[in-house]
Amino acid sequence: MQEWEQEEPLIIERGKGAYLIDTEGKRYLDGTSSIWVNLHGHRHPTLDRAIKQQLDKIAHSSLFGLSNPPAIQLAQALIRIAPKGLTRVFYSDDGSTAVEIALKMAVQYWQLRRPEAGPKNTFLHLKLAYHGDTIGAVSVGNIDLFHGRFKSLLFPTAEAEPPYCYRCPLNMTYPSCRMACLDPIERIFKERHRELAGFIIEPLVQAAAGMLTSPPGYLKRVRELCTKYNVLLIADEVATGFGRTGKMFACQHEGVSPDLMAISKGLTGGYMPLAATLTTDEIYQAFLGTYADFKTFFHGHSYTGNPLGCAVALANIEVFKQEKTLARLQPKIKTMARLLQPLRQLPYVGDIRQWGFIAAIELVEDKMTRKPYPLEARMGHRVTQEARRQGLLLRPLGHIVVLLPPLSTDTSTLARMVAILHRAITTVTAAPSLT
Numbered sequence: 001m002q003e004w005e006q007e008e009p010l011i012i013e014r015g016k017g018a019y020l021i022d023t024e025g026k027r028y029l030d031g032t033s034s035i036w037v038n039l040h041g042h043r044h045p046t047l048d049r050a051i052k053q054q055l056d057k058i059a060h061s062s063l064f065g066l067s068n069p070p071a072i073q074l075a076q077a078l079i080r081i082a083p084k085g086l087t088r089v090f091y092s093d094d095g096s097t098a099v100e101i102a103l104k105m106a107v108q109y110w111q112l113r114r115p116e117a118g119p120k121n122t123f124l125h126l127k128l129a130y131h132g133d134t135i136g137a138v139s140v141g142n143i144d145l146f147h148g149r150f151k152s153l154l155f156p157t158a159e160a161e162p163p164y165c166y167r168c169p170l171n172m173t174y175p176s177c178r179m180a181c182l183d184p185i186e187r188i189f190k191e192r193h194r195e196l197a198g199f200i201i202e203p204l205v206q207a208a209a210g211m212l213t214s215p216p217g218y219l220k221r222v223r224e225l226c227t228k229y230n231v232l233l234i235a236d237e238v239a240t241g242f243g244r245t246g247k248m249f250a251c252q253h254e255g256v257s258p259d260l261m262a263i264s265k266g267l268t269g270g271y272m273p274l275a276a277t278l279t280t281d282e283i284y285q286a287f288l289g290t291y292a293d294f295k296t297f298f299h300g301h302s303y304t305g306n307p308l309g310c311a312v313a314l315a316n317i318e319v320f321k322q323e324k325t326l327a328r329l330q331p332k333i334k335t336m337a338r339l340l341q342p343l344r345q346l347p348y349v350g351d352i353r354q355w356g357f358i359a360a361i362e363l364v365e366d367k368m369t370r371k372p373y374p375l376e377a378r379m380g381h382r383v384t385q386e387a388r389r390q391g392l393l394l395r396p397l398g399h400i401v402v403l404l405p406p407l408s409t410d411t412s413t414l415a416r417m418v419a420i421l422h423r424a425i426t427t428v429t430a431a432p433s434l435t
């Protein structure tokens, strides 16, 4: 905050399509989709209309013992587009709460299913995982910069190395490694499956870690291991859901159906805070009983199933259909890869990772040794500040710069974004303080 207070504040007042407009009238390209949430551009007429129409009926009524038409219709729509087998929907407000709910449901499920067995209440997750900022979500996360200070508050978990191919923890190379990083995971399953309630994973892309993309077949193998060892697979699709990876959900690239799935961010196309945890009928059934059985899942938020949020989320799914968003995205994903290609030649660009419409540029102090810039150098921040001066808003993750435009971004706008990014990296890495 001390440094932020010294920077020129940027106050966004309006938006249109891929642009954000500040209080001075200056236009910026929205290179992060306003942190993953915006899909069809700002001020989309269908989404604007959905909120206005719902507002004419009611803004909010609770989901405690009640329901509302948009919440019901949205649950039906979500089941239609979700990976097969996910047929039950539990609403909440944001990605972190959707994850908390998945964790709590998994623990309670095992208590209800096998009351006689010992506690099955530990979670396996990957190192460098990020599942949100609430305490349960932080417990299954592992990014020291964000989470380290709170260690004393967290519950114990089992951790495994992620598939970070550029910096392989096993010093191997894909594909000759044959995904050897899955072997230690299987060992953990073998030794600890009795106590493991679930394996929580960001499918295909570990986002906050710096867009670590898993090799093809990795997720499918994780699903097989979970099934073999009777551990629930919890897919955190908060970031990857709603088209970001090129399919509606990342799990669908590998034909994977998780047991629980957390969604938020793109759920409302960037209009309202809303989240959901989807699960199977098998898990739902375990919670049924008379009141006196006390099988109820005692978890609820005041704004759960908010009608405005659900109405705009329904419209969001409708726009996917009307505008053939996913089909139109495919050539743009290829264009993004082509546009990013020349950046690979830059002397301080170590790696470029892309999956779908998500790209990350990993900046390194030394390309040969892959030595990253130290955090204190704020390299990513400096690049994004330069990009901002040139009219593109991005976010850094340490020495990694992330580009994820709204899915509706046309190719010429995409080219403009990449050109600014290119110039910003060149300008900042050539600065005298770094040579």
Ligand SMILES: Cc1ncc(COP(=O)(O)O)c(C=O)c1O
Pocket: 094, 095, 096, 097, 099, 130, 131, 132, 133, 202, 207, 208, 236, 237, 238, 239, 240, 264, 265
């Ligand atoms: C994979 C993943 N899970 C959960 C979250 C938390 O979502 P929220 O910020 O809406 O709480 C995020 C946020 O970036 C995320 O990337």
